[in-house]
Amino acid sequence: xxxxxxxxxxxxxxxxxxxxxxxxxELGNKVNMHFLQSGKTKWFSELRTERKxxxxxxxxxxxxxxxxxxxxxxxxxxxxxxxxxxxxxxxEDADLLRRKLNSWxxxxxxxxxxxxxxxxxxxxxxxxxxxxxxxxxxxxQIERIHQLRSGWKPEAPASVTPESPEVAAFVSEVNEKKxxxxxxxxxxxxxxxxxGTRNIELNRNxxxxxxxxxxxAHEMGESGKEKVxxxxxxxxxxxxxxxxxxxxVMGYVRGVPILIGWFGDEPDVDPDAIRGxxxxxxxxxxxTDVKDLQxxxxxxxxxxxxxxxxxxxxxxxxxxxxxxxxTTYGDVVFESSSSELVQKLTRIHKxxxxxxxxx
Numbered sequence: 078x079x080x081x082x083x084x085x086x087x088x089x090x091x092x093x094x095x096x097x098x099x100x101x102x103e104l105g106n107k108v109n110m111h112f113l114q115s116g117k118t119k120w121f122s123e124l125r126t127e128r129k130x131x132x133x134x135x136x137x138x139x140x141x142x143x144x145x146x147x148x149x150x151x152x153x154x155x156x157x158x159x160x161x162x163x164x165x166x167x168x169e170d171a172d173l174l175r176r177k178l179n180s181w182x183x184x185x186x187x188x189x190x191x192x193x194x195x196x197x198x199x200x201x202x203x204x205x206x207x208x209x210x211x212x213x214x215x216x217x218q219i220e221r222i223h224q225l226r227s228g229w230k231p232e233a234p235a236s237v238t239p240e241s242p243e244v245a246a247f248v249s250e251v252n253e254k255k256x257x258x259x260x261x262x263x264x265x266x267x268x269x270x271x272x273g274t275r276n277i278e279l280n281r282n283x284x285x286x287x288x289x290x291x292x293x294a295h296e297m298g299e300s301g302k303e304k305v306x307x308x309x310x311x312x313x314x315x316x317x318x319x320x321x322x323x324x325x326v327m328g329y330v331r332g333v334p335i336l337i338g339w340f341g342d343e344p345d346v347d348p349d350a351i352r353g354x355x356x357x358x359x360x361x362x363x364x365t366d367v368k369d370l371q372x373x374x375x376x377x378x379x380x381x382x383x384x385x386x387x388x389x390x391x392x393x394x395x396x397x398x399x400x401x402x403x404t405t406y407g408d409v410v411f412e413s414s415s416s417e418l419v420q421k422l423t424r425i426h427k428x429x430x431x432x433x434x435x436x
Contacts, residue, residue: 078214080221082231086188087240090247092218093181093196096211100200101142103209104160109139111159120155124148135417146175162206170206173359174199176400179417180355185404187354188251194222195357261343263353263406265311265427265436268327268336273319279308279328281315297341304338310428311337351421353405356434362391362399369431370400381428394422407435 078095081088112120121139128134133151136144148156149163149171157163177186177196186192197215204212221229240248259269278287285292286305294301312318312328312335320326324340359370365388367376376384394411395401401411401422407430409422427435 080217081193081225082221084190084225086248086251087244089188089190089193090244090251091240092193094241094243094247096197096200096215096218097142097178099214100204100209100211101145102140103211104142104145104203104207105140107161107207107209108145108156108159112155124155143175143178146171146178150175161208164206167203167206170199170202174203176412179412179419180402183351183419184247184250184254185351185355185402185410185419187357190222190225191357194219197222258353261346262336263436264307264336264338266336268325268334270323270325271321272334273321273325273327275320277318277320277326279305279312279315279318281309281313284309286318304341307426308338310426311335349421351404351408351410351419353408355402355404355410358403358431358434360401360403362395362397362401364392364397367391367401374431376431379431381432384429387423387425387429390423394420403430403435405435 078092078099081092109121112118117123125134125137135147138144145156145160148154149160149168151157157168160167174196177199180186181192181196197219201212201215201219203209204215262269276288277293280287284305285302286294286308294305297304308318308326308328309315312330316328318326318328318337319334320340323344324342325336326338326340327334328337329335357371360376361368361370367384367388368374369376369379377388391401391409399411401409403409403425407425407427409425410419411422412419425435
């Protein structure tokens with residue numbers, strides 16, 4: 078496997094898919110050898126039969142890294158005992174890597190060098206614990222990532238390697254997603270569409286939206302006043318705002334049009350869809366609060382507004398200690414340890430989350 082030479086989606090995806098494959102093959106061969114030495118030549122087919130009985134026959138290849146990571150967390154799985162250096166630390170890192178790779182396959186992680194380094198760093202920890210030879214190559218890839226960030230470029234143009242069908246399909250999906258985000262960015266982001274022609278005054282003193290001095294909040298139904306409050310979160314100084322034909326509401330900040338909300342409901346949006354990319358943080362639900370696992374901060378001490386309604390919603394839907402993620406659009410999502418399905422719990426605005434993390 079070649080070292081990465083650029084930061085394109087194809088470059089990043091190519092390294093993630095190739096490293097995942099090589100990691101799975103090396104670890105999977107060691108696991109297989111463990112069973113063969115015990116005379117269990119049919120261990121994989123027998124394990125699949127058992128998994129089918131409970132609806133968990135997710136993988137068909139014993140060298141698939143996702144199979145190995147999944148089985149390491151399954152209660153009483155024989156695979157865990159076959160993994161070199163298996164321990165509680167190995168299991169914890171494996172669960173983290175499983176969730177990251179699952180998020181990657183669902184296009185929920187920004188396809189950039191930061192995501193690549195995050196994934197490789199967890200792989201490196203597991204490779205170290207299991208004494209895998211791929212550890213050296215992972216270390217070289219991480220070193221190359223640091224060089225790319227510092228401006229390094231190959232002296233000669235890198236030879237063009239045809240993308241694998243897996244990478245090509247992934248890049249195509251990512252490009253489509255980026256186009257959707259560009260057309261409909263998260264609230265608080267730069268608006269890239271046509272500038273609205275309807276002029277409205279967002280009055281911060283009255284906490285109302287006025288057209289020719291008359292409130293227009295009623296045009297948005299019973300939630301009109303609440304919509305206006307939402308706009309003020311993203312445009313607190315108030316002033317002239319513009320509304321486009323599709324309902325996008327924008328205000329100018331330092332000459333740049335910023336999407337501050339929608340006049341009514343955003344059109345053509347699936348309420349169950351998970352939009353955008355995950356923020357580069359994992360969060361743990363403690364039962365009474367949310368802890369940022371990267372910083373150690375608590376939500377109750379960081380949010381600008383009261384978070385008790387959100388905490389109650391999480392308490393009604395999550396087990397104690399559950400790890401959740403939040404997207405750039407404010408979608409709060411949870412992936413159960415017993416399933417690879419990702420559940421959208423709710424959508425939040427920036428002031429009921431860690432200060433500064435959502436635009």
